[in-house]
Amino acid sequence: MPSWGRADLHTHTNASDGWPTPLELVDHAARRSRLDVIAVTDHDTIEGALRAAEHAARRSRLQVIVGEEVSSRDGHIVGLFLERAVKPGLSAAATVHAIHEQGGIAVAAHPFWRTQRQRRTTPVHGVGWLAAELGFDAIEVENATPGFYVFNQLARRLNMGLGAAETGGSDAHIVDAVGRAFTEFPGKTPAALRRAIEMGETRAGRRRYRAVGLVRYAAWGLNHQRYVVAV
Numbered sequence: 701m702p703s704w705g706r707a708d709l710h711t712h713t714n715a716s717d718g719w720p721t722p723l724e725l726v727d728h729a730a731r732r733s734r735l736d737v738i739a740v741t742d743h744d745t746i747e748g749a750l751r752a753a754e755h756a757a758r759r760s761r762l763q764v765i766v767g768e769e770v771s772s773r774d775g776h777i778v779g780l781f782l783e784r785a786v787k788p789g790l791s792a793a794a795t796v797h798a799i800h801e802q803g804g805i806a807v808a809a810h811p812f813w814r815t816q817r818q819r820r821t822t823p824v825h826g827v828g829w830l831a832a833e834l835g836f837d838a839i840e841v842e843n844a845t846p847g848f849y850v851f852n853q854l855a856r857r858l859n860m861g862l863g864a865a866e867t868g869g870s871d872a873h874i875v876d877a878v879g880r881a882f883t884e885f886p887g888k889t890p891a892a893l894r895r896a897i898e899m900g901e902t903r904a905g906r907r908r909y910r911a912v913g914l915v916r917y918a919a920w921g922l923n924h925q926r927y928v929v930a931v
């Protein structure tokens with residue numbers, strides 16, 4: 701029986717709206733966390749993930765999965781193990797299909813994150829109950845964004861009935877958040893993680909923030925009002 705590894709399957713860089721560069725993200729995760737694997741999942745691009753993977757391959761034992769958080773018309777969907785970017789704006793069903801078509805893994809990210817709709821055009825962030833209807837390989841049941849406790853509870857409850865693999869990802873936009881939610885799996889490599897997702901053997905968990913991390917997250921949020929949650 702292999703020992704268990706730990707992955708953070710949801711992180712952002714400055715290739716989208718995160719603060720760290722891909723290199724800073726990798727260096728921080730390699731030096732300051734217990735993570736074996738991270739997935740870099742910027743909004744609607746894989747450029748940061750490709751740079752992070754290249755950097756990690758040269759310089760660290762940490763392994764990087766190329767991913768993308770795709771803005772589907774119905775909410776955010778994380779694709780893992782991607783070779784090409786998936787275009788935003790498709791339906792959730794078409795997005796899951798596009799991820800599978802290139803051999804990727806489709807994860808329903810924070811499925812129950814709904815921001816208050818001030819305007820009719822305000823985006824809905826999670827795919828909601830579509831998480832149960834479409835062919836997702838995994839449900840993100842731990843997301844470390846401050847204030848997401850209830851959303852995580854709802855996702856766990858949904859997945860109790862569904863029995864998909866569970867994942868945890870920090871949704872880090874600042875380095876303090878990296879590893880605050882994580883996915884444990886038998887083995888240490890991206891290939892082992894992929895197998896664990898396919899077999900439904902993953903375990904999602906989380907660690908508390910240091911106070912300074914919460915303060916930095918608040919500072920990041922002030923610059924990204926559209927992502928701030930009203931709970």
Ligand SMILES: [Zn+2]
Binds near residue numbers: 769776810825
């Ligand atoms: Zn999201």
Ligand SMILES: [Zn+2]
Binds near residue numbers: 712
């Ligand atoms: Zn995200």
